[in-house]
């Protein structure tokens with residue numbers, strides 16, 4: 001099992017220049033490799049359209065070819081970067097394509113302000129008396145606020161506007177499963193509040209709301225600034241710093257809440273948001289709170305695994321429209337109290353949902369791409385993209401239009 005530890009690092013001026021230069025080199029390599037693959041895709045498309053060659057299997061550029069090519073054609077900039085870091089960049093391109101074929105967005109070229117990460121996948125880094133030693137960069141001051149558990153596997157450097165972080169991915173041993181004594185179900189409501197099946201309610205802290213308001217304001221200010229101007233760039237930094245603040249506040253909340261849940265319960269059930277979002281309309285699905293819920297669920301799942309406890313996801317269909325006795329009680333969003341004509345139960349609606357979630361069997365062990373495929377009954381493709389062979393777009397034996405960038409699918413059970 002992998003666990004990551006993140007620490008802040010404080011490079012000096014000279015090291016910061018080197019770090020920035022490494023990022024730039026990696027970004028250029030990323031864009032070049034991506035470009036090569038996109039050209040190949042376009043070529044495949046043309047060959048197919050004009051029937052120049054009999055259309056057999058499409059040819060693709062793969063990770064190993066690009067890696068081999070890199071070794072031969074290294075520029076002087078690339079020679080200044082640790083070679084495994086560059087190979088990892090090519091791996092990232094490869095991964096972004098694999099993700100795309102699994103239903104995520106089409107990989108994009110990375111602009112100067114988007115690309116902010118590079119990784120030492122095996123070696124080239126070390127920790128020595130309060131310093132992080134990075135090959136080709138130097139010894140950087142690090143604040144190690146906690147002990148590192150397990151064996152360090154990879155080392156990733158991240159730039160966050162004006163701050164730098166290092167994150168180690170460590171391998172730790174699995175915790176033996178604990179005996180399940182306490183159970184709970186959790187309902188993540190549309191209004192930002194979660195309800196436990198015990199009736200307990202958890203609300204995100206008020207300051208989070210406040211920062212979200214500030215973000216809207218700063219974004220509006222950004223839109224007033226002239227494109228390409230210095231003032232706009234300054235405002236852009238303010239906006240990203242506001243984003244960072246919200247992100248940190250939300251992460252903090254998610255860490256504390258998930259810790260509380262895992263400490264108090266041995267078996268926790270959530271609704272499967274991936275299914276829920278598919279059914280919901282787009283505006284809601286994109287709302288800020290969703291990002292928060294996903295994070296909370298991931299943290300809880302991870303912490304539970306570390307402690308040998310269980311987190312499961314269940315299909316949320318109908319949890320707000322049924323009674324615990326099984327009798328259907330339709331109610332719209334404005335109705336906050338559940339009243340059952342059959343058994344006479346009166347309770348807060350969110351708590352009823354939470355109890356139903358607790359009692360449902362889990363859909364699939366995990367959420368994620370693999371879990372999704374089995375559930376797909378209907379798929380619709382939107383967006384356009386050329387050059388992809390139809391075989392990539394077949395799920396469950398059905399054929400989907402090959403001119404596709406992204407899936408939006410409806411799932412049901």
Ligand SMILES: [Zn+2]
Nearest residue numbers: 323325340343
């Ligand atoms: Zn009832």
